[in-house]
Amino acid sequence: MFSFAKKSVKRSLSLMASKSAELWKIQTLNQLRYKFNALREGIEINKSEKTVLFNLRRNIHRLEKGLSYPTAKSVFAEDYVTATVKLLSVGLRTDELDEHTICWATSVLSLYFQVVQETPIIKEAKSTFDELLLKLGDSYKKDHVPYLSSKRPDLNISYSELMNLSIRRRSVRYFEDKKVDLNVVKQAYDIAKYAPSACNRQSFQFLFYNEKELVDKLANVPGGVAGYTLPAVIVVVGRYDGYFDVRDINAPVIDASLSIMSFLYAAETLGLGTVCINWPNLPDREKKIRKLLDIKSYEFVIMMIGLGYPLDAGKIPYSAKRPNENVLLFNERVKDNSI
Numbered sequence: 001m002f003s004f005a006k007k008s009v010k011r012s013l014s015l016m017a018s019k020s021a022e023l024w025k026i027q028t029l030n031q032l033r034y035k036f037n038a039l040r041e042g043i044e045i046n047k048s049e050k051t052v053l054f055n056l057r058r059n060i061h062r063l064e065k066g067l068s069y070p071t072a073k074s075v076f077a078e079d080y081v082t083a084t085v086k087l088l089s090v091g092l093r094t095d096e097l098d099e100h101t102i103c104w105a106t107s108v109l110s111l112y113f114q115v116v117q118e119t120p121i122i123k124e125a126k127s128t129f130d131e132l133l134l135k136l137g138d139s140y141k142k143d144h145v146p147y148l149s150s151k152r153p154d155l156n157i158s159y160s161e162l163m164n165l166s167i168r169r170r171s172v173r174y175f176e177d178k179k180v181d182l183n184v185v186k187q188a189y190d191i192a193k194y195a196p197s198a199c200n201r202q203s204f205q206f207l208f209y210n211e212k213e214l215v216d217k218l219a220n221v222p223g224g225v226a227g228y229t230l231p232a233v234i235v236v237v238g239r240y241d242g243y244f245d246v247r248d249i250n251a252p253v254i255d256a257s258l259s260i261m262s263f264l265y266a267a268e269t270l271g272l273g274t275v276c277i278n279w280p281n282l283p284d285r286e287k288k289i290r291k292l293l294d295i296k297s298y299e300f301v302i303m304m305i306g307l308g309y310p311l312d313a314g315k316i317p318y319s320a321k322r323p324n325e326n327v328l329l330f331n332e333r334v335k336d337n338s339i
Ligand SMILES: Cc1cc2nc3c(=O)[nH]c(=O)nc-3n(C[C@H](O)[C@H](O)[C@H](O)COP(=O)(O)O)c2cc1C
Pocket: 169, 170, 171, 172, 173, 223, 224, 225, 275, 276, 277, 278, 279, 303, 317, 319
């Protein structure tokens, strides 16, 4: 009798637990609905072949990788070269490609067709590409193709200089009452754009604002800036239309974050102080930011960056870092190397 009661309590508890797990899932999905909607919309757009820019960039990147192999295969990319040429053709017709992408794509495709062996598929793709090249003329002729590692520019900053920059760059929260020079922001982004990104898509945007009223409104949406005023803010927005599967949910966040870090360092070298501002995935914040800004259905906010000229008298939190040995582990946590 006692054991029966125990079993029944156990069953009820496990039922409650599974119900609460279900409830948790529903609540979570509801809270994250803006992000998931963006993901769904982005994937739909991508699959309907409406995304030209990001799919072209991805394919050109794949071709470049193939062309960079120590011994390039005589035939490769047959499964996507036709689609790549078509993407270029559609992109040129619809005018949705930037000049850099066009030069890169035409350079890489030209080299590809030079070095691969002609199969029927490759031959047909080449003839379509040649027609495109004829129409384009010489203005897009560039040599934007794989090059030797030794041809990279010489390194002219030292480890200790980089260390100094890392230590100097701290989150700055008190700024001079001075407009941020747009050219400085452009210069900082000139460095940020060299950050790595998944298949070189760069599927994000930096939206810069420096009009006081709007900056104040934007900075107040996420919370986290109580007690200080920002002269300018960048809203970093990710986009999912470059992806065809949910597995890439993190890709734009990673891409943008890598670029953001470069941007912060570059800004520091140009005299700008910066502070990252969290973006909480809360429906009321999502609604607010979408009222203030034109965020597309397939886009989502990643975070914000506050920036301005640091006030010398402003204090900087010390922000001690965790010790290396707690974070950087060498050959540890291997569970089963035999699988
Ligand atoms: C994703 C992220 C969100 C952050 N959100 C805020 C924020 O909302 N408000 C703020 O004052 N600082 C914010 N910060 C700055 C951190 O507090 C700061 O980076 C951290 O304390 C370490 O200090 P340091 O940047 O000076 O090294 C954020 C930083 C990151 C990376």
